[in-house]
Amino acid sequence: MAGSLRQRGEDTWQLRVHVGTDPISKRKRYVSKTFHGTKRQAGRALAELVAETGGFVPRQDRESTFARLLEEWLEHATPSLSPKTVVVDGGYVRTVIVPALGAVPVAKLTPVDLDRFYRHLLEVGGPKGPYSPATVKRVHGIVRRALAQGVRWG
Numbered sequence: 381m382a383g384s385l386r387q388r389g390e391d392t393w394q395l396r397v398h399v400g401t402d403p404i405s406k407r408k409r410y411v412s413k414t415f416h417g418t419k420r421q422a423g424r425a426l427a428e429l430v431a432e433t434g435g436f437v438p439r440q441d442r443e444s445t446f447a448r449l450l451e452e453w454l455e456h457a458t459p460s461l462s463p464k465t466v467v468v469d470g471g472y473v474r475t476v477i478v479p480a481l482g483a484v485p486v487a488k489l490t491p492v493d494l495d496r497f498y499r500h501l502l503e504v505g506g507p508k509g510p511y512s513p514a515t516v517k518r519v520h521g522i523v524r525r526a527l528a529q530g531v532r533w534g
Contacts, residue, residue: 383426388414393422397433400534409534446489447482452533453526469522476506476519486530494523 383397395413411433415425450473458466480497481489498516505511511519 383430385419385422385426387419391418392416393419393425395422395426395429397426397429398534399433400532444486445482446484446486447478449486449530450477450482450522450526453529456529457525472519472522476501476511477523489527494520 383395386394386396388394393415395415397411399409399411401408411429413425413429415422417425454466454470454473461469480500481493484493498520501511501516501519502513503510
């Protein structure tokens with residue numbers, strides 16, 4: 381479950397949502413909110429709080445793939461990006477990054493994997509030949525932002 385309810389008084393509830401693990405201290409991080417109303421209303425407010433905090437439920441198993449992280453990141457980042465950036469970055473995610481690295485579990489993705497991927501893009505590239513260094517830099521920016529958000533999500 382992504383969140384929990386705890387009764388604090390008559391018609392007073394503490395809503396608590398797990399938002400990941402701090403990468404430095406390795407402590408679990410939570411968002412808490414006090415709610416006044418019935419238990420049913422508090423349950424609805426908890427669902428809204430889960431949605432507000434990104435709606436991402438950290439998976440405790442090691443099966444979360446890089447493709448899933450990229451998908452969640454793109455959905456999360458879309459409101460803060462321009463429409464053209466969403467289209468272009470989404471295209472790179474779908475046609476370049478996911479086919480090469482999408483099946484790799486996030487926990488097993490290493491810097492060596494990424495270096496090999498970038499070298500492959502520069503040397504072999506896609507259907508039209510090798511990618512330019514500027515394109516590889518853009519792809520790297522997408523990967524970096526998605527992984528940084530993944531760290532924040534735990």
